[in-house]
C-alpha cells in the first residue's frame with residue numbers, strides 16, 4: 006500500500022488541534038516519527054508515506070519538527086513501546102500503526118477535542134492489540150516472546166498494572182480450581198517453606214522489628230515452571246503518618262529551601278490579526294483578522310510531590326499570546342507556566358499582602374496574569390481603506406515580585422519540653438542543623454528537616470520550639486509555636502529521661518504535654534502520635550510502655566535506635582505501605598529463563614484466600630450450606646477471604662470483627678460495592694459475640710496473642726487460621742488448639758513456623774497436608790475432636806502456580 010498524505014488535511018488537522026488552545030499535540034502519539042519512517046523504508050513489506058514538507062505551512066512544520074524531535078506519548082503507549090525496545094520487528098510495527106493512525110486522523114473531517122481523544126484511545130488500543138498478537142505468536146515454552154530483549158521489560162508492564170488492574174486477571178473460581186489441580190498433582194511431593202532463607206534470617210536479627218520471609222523455590226512440573234516469592238513483613242505500626250513525599254533526584258538536592266523571592270511576569274496578549282478577506286462586493290475587502298491569543302499566566306500549583314521551594318528559579322516569564330489569524334480565528338494562547346510548590350505554601354506580593362495559601366493538592370494560584378489578546382480587525386466594523394488595519398496590540402502581562410513561604414511545615418512535629426533533645430533528634434535524622442544548647446528556647450522558630458529514605462521518599466519533620474506548662478495561656482513562646490503544630494499531620498512526643506534536666510517523670514511529661522495541646526486546641530488530640538523517650542543512654546532501666554502507649558527509647562546524641570525511629574516514622578497503617586510486601590519470580594522449566602517478575606502482594610492476597618477456600622470446602626460437609634462465617638481482621642486477607650470463601654459456599658451471614666470498628670465498616674463497603682457481595686455482612690464489636698454459634702471462623706490478623714478462644718466456639722466449628730505465622734505469635738488459645746483436629750497446607754512448615762502449633766505443644770498432632778485432603782475427598786475430618794482447624798502458612802508452590810495463571814491470562818488477554 007502506498008500512502009500519500011494529504012497535506013491540506015494535515016494542515017487542517019494541526020490547525021484544529023492548535024486552535025483548541027488547550028490540546029497538547031505532542032501527546033497524540035507520533036513517536037520517533039523520523040526513526041520509524043526510515044526504518045519502515047528499509048522494510049520491504051512496509052511503505053513509507055511521503056510528506057512534502059514544502060507544502061506545509063509554517064505552523065504545521067514547526068509542529069512536525071516538535072513531534073519529530075521529542076517523544077511524548079500517552080503513558081499506555083510508552084509502556085508498550087518502551088517494553089519492546091530491542092525488538093526491531095515490534096518497533097517497526099508500532100511505527101507502522103502510528104502512521105496508519107495518523108493517516109486515518111488526517112482523513113477525518115470532524116475534528117474536535119472529543120474525537121481527538123477518541124482517536125488517541127483508539128491508537129492505544131491498536132498498539133495494545135498488536136502487542137498481544139505478537140505475544141500470542143510466540144511459540145516458545147512458557148510463552149516467552151523471542152523478540153523481547155528482556156522479559157523484565159515486558160513484565161515491567163505487568164508490574165505497572167499493580168493491584169487493581171492486576172486483580173482483574175485473577176478470578177476466584179479459576180484460581181481455586183487451578184490451585185486445587187496443582188495440589189492434586191503433587192503426589193505427596195511438596196516443597197515445604199520450612200524456613201526463610203538463612204541470610205534473610207540473619208538480616209532480620211540485625212534490623213530490628215521488620216521480619217523477612219523468603220519462600221523456598223517451588224517447582225511445578227505440570228506447569229513447566231518454577232519460581233520463588235520473596236516477602237518481607239513489617240508488623241510494627243507505632244505511628245501513622247499519612248504523608249511521605251516522593252522526591253526526584255534526591256542525591257542532587259542538598260538544600261532545603263522554605264522561603265524564596267522571585268519575579269513573575271505574565272505573557273503579553275497577542276496582537277489582533279489584520280487580515281482582509283477579498284470579495285467582489287467590497288472595494289477594500291472585509292477585515293477578518295481574529296483576536297490575539299491571551300498571554301499565559303504564571304501560576305503556582307500545590308503538589309505533594311514537591312518537598313521544598315529549592316527548585317524555584319529567581320524569575321519566570323510566561324509565553325505571549327500569538328497573532329490573531331484570518332477568518333476571525335483567535336491567535337493561540339500563551340501557555341501557562343505552572344510552578345509546583347509544596348502543600349501549605351503561602352504566597353505574598355511584594356508588599357507583604359497574602360495572595361493565597363496553597364493547602365490542597367492540585368490547587369492553583371495565579372501569581373502573574375497574562376495580558377488579554379488585542380482585538381482583531383474584524384471587530385472594527387468601519388469599512389474602508391483607512392480602517393482596514395485597525396487592531397488592538399494586546400495587553401501587557403502582569404509583572405511583580407512575590408515571596409513564597411512554606412507554612413505547612415511538616416508532616417511530623419517533634420513536641421517536648423525544653424531540652425528534651427528535639428533539636429538533637431532532628432540533627433540525628435536529617436541534615437537540618439538547628440542550634441543545640443542546654444538552656445530553654447534554644448530554638449526560637451521551627452526548624453525543618455527532611456528525613457530521607459532509600460526509596461527516594463522523604464518525610465518533613467519539624468522541631469517545634471520548647472513547649473512549657475501554661476503555653477496554652479501564651480506563656481513562654483506560647484501560641485506562636487502551638488500554631489505550628491496545627492499544620493503538622495502527626496506529632497511525636499519527645500520525653501526527657503535525663504534525671505538532671507527533666508522537669509518531671511516521663512509519665513508526667515507525657516501527661517502535661519498532652520494537656521497543654523488539648524487546652525490549646527482539643528482537635529490536637531485527634532492527631533496521630535508516637536512517643537519517644539530520649540537520652541536512654543543515661544538510664545539503667547527503662548519501661549517500654551507508658552500510659553498504654555508504645556514508647557521507643559532512643560538516644561539522639563549517641564545515635565542509639567535512631568534507625569528504628571526513622572523507620573517508625575515511615576511504617577504505618579495510614580500510608581499505602583502494606584505490612585507485607587513481596588515479589589514473585591517465575592522461571593521457565595527447561596531453559597531457566599525468567600518468564601516474569603510480578604508484584605507479589607495481589608498474589609499473596611488471592612492465593613492465600615483460595616487455599617483457605619479449598620481447605621474449607623473439603624473440611625465442611627458438601628451439604629452444609631447457609632453457614633455462619635466469621636472473619637476476624639479487616640484488611641487485605643479479610644477482604645480476599647470473604648470473596649473466595651463465598652465463591653465456594655453459600656453463607657447465611659458473614660460477621661466481621663476487627664480492633665478498629667471503622668476499618669470493619671470500610672471493609673464491608675468495599676466488599677459490597679466493589680465485589681457485589683450479597684451475603685449479609687454484619688459488623689461486630691466483640692469477637693466473642695461474633696464467634697458464638699459460628700460455623701466457620703477465619704483469623705486474618707497480625708495479632709501476637711490469641712484473638713479466639715476455644716470456650717467461645719460451638720462443637721463442629723471449622724477454624725481457618727491464617728495469621729500468626731511466626732513461631733512466637735498466636736491467634737488461637739490452647740483450649741482451641743488442644744480440642745482441634747489439625748490440618749495444614751504444609752505439616753512441616755506448620756511445625757516450624759506456627760506459634761499456635763508450637764506453643765500449644767501440638768507439633769505431633771497435625772494430621773496431614775492439604776494436598777492429601779484434596780486427594781482423599783469427603784470423610785469425617787473431625788474425628789473425636791471438638792473442632793477442625795486448618796493452619797495456613799502460605800507456600801511458594803501456591804505463589805508460583807498463581808503467578809503462572811496470571812501470566813497465562815495476561816498473555817491471552
Ligand SMILES: NC(=O)C1=CN([C@@H]2O[C@H](COP(=O)(O)OP(=O)(O)OC[C@H]3O[C@@H](n4cnc5c(N)ncnc54)[C@H](O)[C@@H]3O)[C@@H](O)[C@H]2O)C=CC1
Pocket residue numbers: 238583584585609610613638639640641642643663664665668705706707708709710712727728729730797798799800
Ligand atoms: N498464611 C498465609 O499464607 C498468609 C498469612 N498472612 C497473614 O495474615 C494476616 C493478615 O494479613 P494482611 O491482611 O495482609 O495484614 P494487614 O497488616 O494488612 O492487616 C492486619 C489486620 O490485623 C489486625 N490486627 C493487627 N494487630 C492486631 C491485634 N493485636 N489484634 C487484633 N487484630 C490485629 C489489623 O487491624 C488488620 O485488620 C497477617 O498475620 C499475615 O502475616 C498473610 C499472607 C499470607
Ligand SMILES: O=C(O)C1=NCCCC1
Pocket residue numbers: 218220236238585609730798799800801
Ligand atoms: O505469603 C506467605 O506465604 C506468608 N507467609 C507467612 C507470613 C505472611 C505471608
Ligand SMILES: [Mg+2]
Pocket residue numbers: 198218220798799800
Ligand atoms: Mg509463607
